Amino acid sequence: MITYILFDLDDTLYATSAGMMHEVSARMSEYMITRLGFAPATVDAQRKDYWARYGTTLRGLYIERHIDPQAFLRFVHDVRVDTYLQADARLEAMLAQMPQRKAIFTNAPEDYAREVLRVLGVERHFETIFGINFIEYQSKPTQCAYDKVAAALPVPPNACLMIDDTARNLVPAKKMGMTTAWLTSTADRYGDDGHTSADYTLATIYDVAKIL
Numbered sequence: 199m200i201t202y203i204l205f206d207l208d209d210t211l212y213a214t215s216a217g218m219m220h221e222v223s224a225r226m227s228e229y230m231i232t233r234l235g236f237a238p239a240t241v242d243a244q245r246k247d248y249w250a251r252y253g254t255t256l257r258g259l260y261i262e263r264h265i266d267p268q269a270f271l272r273f274v275h276d277v278r279v280d281t282y283l284q285a286d287a288r289l290e291a292m293l294a295q296m297p298q299r300k301a302i303f304t305n306a307p308e309d310y311a312r313e314v315l316r317v318l319g320v321e322r323h324f325e326t327i328f329g330i331n332f333i334e335y336q337s338k339p340t341q342c343a344y345d346k347v348a349a350a351l352p353v354p355p356n357a358c359l360m361i362d363d364t365a366r367n368l369v370p371a372k373k374m375g376m377t378t379a380w381l382t383s384t385a386d387r388y389g390d391d392g393h394t395s396a397d398y399t400l401a402t403i404y405d406v407a408k409i410l
């Protein structure tokens with residue numbers, strides 16, 4: 199019996215085709231080049247390496263280059279959300295008819311996540327945002343991020359559904375006993391090709407109601 203749902207934010211609550219993550223990603227590379235002195239030709243490979251070893255670019259830079267994570271997060275999320283997204287009445291209606299309690303579990307900062315929810319018009323449906331500050335920069339798919347979230351949840355993991363467009367982010371959740379749903383509408387930049395043990399595969403976020 200699923201009574202609680204953890205939603206990823208970016209490229210999950212809205213489609214990749216919105217293009218916003220493209221700008222966020224470009225700003226990460228820009229930060230590495232202009233603030234940290236990486237040679238432009240090396241940035242893609244370096245980020246791919248961080249992604250594989252640490253989960254995110256932020257975590258790689260934090261561990262290996264000792265950057266100020268807040269300065270990095272402020273820079274990369276300084277995007278005009280409302281130029282990419284708009285109110286999503288269909289999403290709002292789906293969330294409204296789902297009786298489960300809902301939260302966001304994201305590697306992005308909480309204030310940015312709140313702005314995305316506000317622009318989508320769905321903020322009222324989410325009781326909590328478990329963002330990068332809450333998980334203390336231990337980005338998904340690091341196990342400690344899930345342990346922190348699970349400890350804060352009002353229900354045991356087996357009453358929880360987690361939805362994410364990054365397949366590997368679902369692996370720790372599944373191991374802890376959560377039900378997992380992989381959103382396939384996005385192809386991951388770094389070859390997250392969907393080899394996952396997720397319980398469900400969703401073509402769009404609007405299919406969540408169907409599996410409950």
Ligand SMILES: [Mg+2]
Binds near residue numbers: 206208364
């Ligand atoms: Mg995502």
